[in-house]
Amino acid sequence: MATPVLDKVEADSAASPYITATFRIRRFNPEVSDAAVWEDFTVEIDPKERVLDALHKIKWELDGTLTFRRSCAHGICGSDAMRINGRNRLACKTLIKDLSPEKPITVEPIKGLTVLKDLIVDMEPFFQAYRDVMPFLVTEGNEPTRERLQSAEDRERFDDTTKCILCAACTSSCPVFWNDGQYFGPAAIVNAHRFIFDSRDEAGEQRLEILNDKDGVWRCRTTFNCTDACPRGIEVTKAIAEVKKALITRRY
Amino acid sequence: MKIHKYDTVIVGAGGAGMRAAIESTKRSRTAVLTKLYPTRSHTGAAQGGMAAALANVEEDNWEWHTFDTIKGGDYLVDQDAAEILAKEAIDAVLDLEKMGLPFNRTPDGTIDQRRFGGHSRSHGEAPVRRACYAADRTGHMILQTLYQNCVKEGVEFFNEFYVLDQLIVEEDGVKKSAGVVAFELATGEIHIFQAKAVVYASGGTGKFFKVTSNAHTLTGDGQAACFRRGLPLEDMEFFQFHPTGIWRMGILLTEGARGEGGILRNKDGERFMEKYAPVMKDLASRDVVSRAIYTEIREGRGCGPEGDHVYLDLTHLPPEQLDAKLPDITEFARTYLGIEPYTDPIPIQPTAHYAMGGIPTNVEGEVLADNDTVVPGLYAAGEVACVSVHGANRLGTNSLLDINVFGRRSGIAAAEYSAKHDFVELPENPAAFVEEQVEMLRDSTGTERVSEIRKELQETMDANVMVFRTEQTIKTAVEKIAELRKRYKNVSVQDKGKRFNTDLLEAIELGNLLDLAEVMATSALARKESRGGHYREDFPNRDDVNFMRHTMAYREVGDDGAESIRLDYKPVVTTRYQPMERKY
Incomplete structure (x- = not known):
């Protein structure tokens, strides 16, 4: 069997990966103001990282009041749906490089549900x-002892x-x-x-x-x-x- | 402050919590408190399957499953508990099917089964097909099915309620549970839940590691709440490192990938597991495979410019098989690595995955205050608990089983207890501890950042108490954790508000992680042997004479207020299997 080789990742990991990206985030906190505003944050980040990583970087290093839901960070738990560059996506499943990061990336709460704070809506x-x-x-009738049968089709x-x-x-x-x-x-x-x-x-x-x-x-x-x-x-x-x-x- | 009264309160809405809630709600007035919405739990991230000796596709029986579980746990498993797990597995799977879980099917229409690490026919002769599965999203389907049945049963949820304290009251010299104190994320309000019975099902604590398959929210909240109140934690030194996490990110790639025929290879393309486990090869138990991977890396056979990972090779499997059986993990490789698993191998490394230890319970889910004494009205199930069915190393597919078997048992036991007992009177100022903790963190003007301390904690845990440990590395971790705990006292948050203050919650979670990391490192330092997931390079052999016993860690507070950890030990329950050398 041929030896598996993986040139792409090896080549990528050698180069300096960081870029400067601006995140334009829709902020809202009724404890502070009744009006929602856009706020820009600029971070140095590897474009192969997720939008969620950028939001964490902002929250952990720049502004602890930035508020959003998240948990699993790989697209399984469904916590972090948001509107990114005008399209609904999961922040943990969207890589920065796929968003034209040379322009500001907009992040806002999903629409149609009441916004409670920043990116958190009433679910x-x-x-x-x-x-x-x-x-x-x-189901009706008596339960079978074993499993119900179901064809693969x-x-x-x-x-x-x-x-x-x-x-x-x-x-x-x-x-x-x-x-x-x-x-x-x-x-x-x-x-x-x-x-x-x-x-x-x-x-x-x-x-x-x-x-x-x-x-x-x-x-x-x-x-x-x-x-x-x-x-x-x-x-x-x-x-x-x-x-x-x-x-x-x-x-x- | 609001006071609520319920017969039974369940803390956590993952697999174990919702399985308990379905039983408990039928029998008692039940509230489920959960820091996340129910379907957000990390049970949903489990992929490969749930073990049960259904024998749908080949000969199998629960006794073989019991043996594999005990051997997999390196004989630190309580054998009576393992027998219950394996026996009740069959009904646990059938119950889920009847609740609606869409398992994959055999051509006969029965539940299909596949191979998984450490599960064997006839006491280790060859791999057996025991894992019942729904593609590679079995955990997701279990979580959805349980939530669907909670909706059907009308289970009452308090979503985004974060339990911060366990109320313990001493009556006639006996420690009893009086209820819990919770923080409502939306408002910052503190709630007291007085309950006859409390069930902890709040999950694991993997976030003290950096490379981990665990969710950001797995911060050991239940373990920490009980430990702070003087209850012991069992076997905390045993943590599982899953062999196949996505390189650097730690995202889980199921063992089912190897169950379907995937192969681990080093930089020379060699199928190295043949050297370490001649019979089970890539399907040896997880601790064995993770050590083999790091041995390859250390000996210079790792892949990439830094030689810091190996490959999971699926390229010889037909694309149709990958699409049908492993659609999610192949998509993870595409999304996060830009790799096409049809044609390219996937870079992987071991990832911190599962806490074998936790709050000690008996087989009814009752929490223990010491080696024998039950805490009346207090229960735990799932990853937060230590029954112990996983011993020193959990077998793959046994955790989805554990949450169903022991979630159900603890839900029934708690509700039956509530029916027979009265409320325990609340202590004076039941919210005092939590109010003080919240105010201190919110008002602090300290200079330390939560994220910086957490990062340093995760780095020291990865460097010093991961797959390979020595006295020196563990001591380094113990000292670093002590330093971080000191600095934590000077931590402050930027968000001073009441509404959805996740900044504050992260600070509280970090406090829990620091407490538990200290317990883990202290327990690991004292265990001078190698067993399952705990591998000491300075003591590479298992020592059954001195260490075939469970660690029990207690928090002690001296007269001067100084905190320390006291270690004690508890015998392992052995029924029919005498310890043997573990070979795969």
């Missing part, structure tokens, strides 16, 4: 919509929507949601989809009725913002379309 309406679609397996049918990490990047990128917070939003529909198309589940009809509501799937205008925003690569718009189709045909 409650988002989670309420999620809870409203019955996001759990519903049936399991594959809803695989894409099981990836959701509830970060709200999709819902808060949706123009319908911005205009009317009553809309369930893409994330709740994705999580309904995950159960509607699970062969083991028996509450598909109920979930479809919930989504048939005036604030349900029919509000979707297929702008694809949600699909573009999803850090997990879920085909969100497609999932919503499948739910719409299931409502018409009552087959799923």
